[in-house]
Amino acid sequence: MSYEEKGAWVYLTVVLGSYGAYIAVILGRADGIPLAEVAYVAPMLWLIGISIVANIVGRVVVETAKPSGSTKSDVRDKDINRLGGSIGGLVLAVAMAVPFGLALAKASQFWIANAMYAAFVAFALAGTLVRIVAYRRGLQ
Amino acid sequence: MAKPTRVTNSIRALRFSHGEMTQAELAEGIGVTRQTIIAIEQGRYSPSLEVAFQIARVFKVGLDDVFQYPDGDQ
Numbered sequence: 001m002s003y004e005e006k007g008a009w010v011y012l013t014v015v016l017g018s019y020g021a022y023i024a025v026i027l028g029r030a031d032g033i034p035l036a037e038v039a040y041v042a043p044m045l046w047l048i049g050i051s052i053v054a055n056i057v058g059r060v061v062v063e064t065a066k067p068s069g070s071t072k073s074d075v076r077d078k079d080i081n082r083l084g085g086s087i088g089g090l091v092l093a094v095a096m097a098v099p100f101g102l103a104l105a106k107a108s109q110f111w112i113a114n115a116m117y118a119a120f121v122a123f124a125l126a127g128t129l130v131r132i133v134a135y136r137r138g139l140q
Numbered sequence: 141m142a143k144p145t146r147v148t149n150s151i152r153a154l155r156f157s158h159g160e161m162t163q164a165e166l167a168e169g170i171g172v173t174r175q176t177i178i179a180i181e182q183g184r185y186s187p188s189l190e191v192a193f194q195i196a197r198v199f200k201v202g203l204d205d206v207f208q209y210p211d212g213d214q
Contacts, residue, residue: 138184
């Protein structure tokens, strides 16, 4: 497995883990009160920050446990990244229609912010899954 | 995404006929990772024209000796 493919797996794990943790924290804080009244800002910012650090630490740990022959990306990595970026971008463009609609409907900040966060998670997941499939099954 | 390519290649045979060159040596010669050479050999990645020429140059053969495309229906 190449350095870049390992990075895609680490990123996928971190995105799923951090978003799962965020959802768990928010649902835990709700506990009987309406979701829109839950204090979401601090958990959201903390988990975004933690996910950035976890991605860096995860890559270091994976490379320490199973070093790659080279840490340079090549033309295939760039092709695969380009494909992942374009599919992810498409998903982001569609998903961002939701917070846009919520803002137009004057929904609460909670729902707008969370719809935006979910859109970015969908972007990250779609792009990374496409990259992993391209690494595993091929890119023509 | 993983639509099979009709392009085949003789990279594996060429490596063995050139002093049993390893995938890592070929990869180093053209500036890509060993995983990319594996993907090209297995038909899981169609290289750019530039990389294809670089591979042919390593073996000092023509492009047609490295990559083949079957005659017939498209």
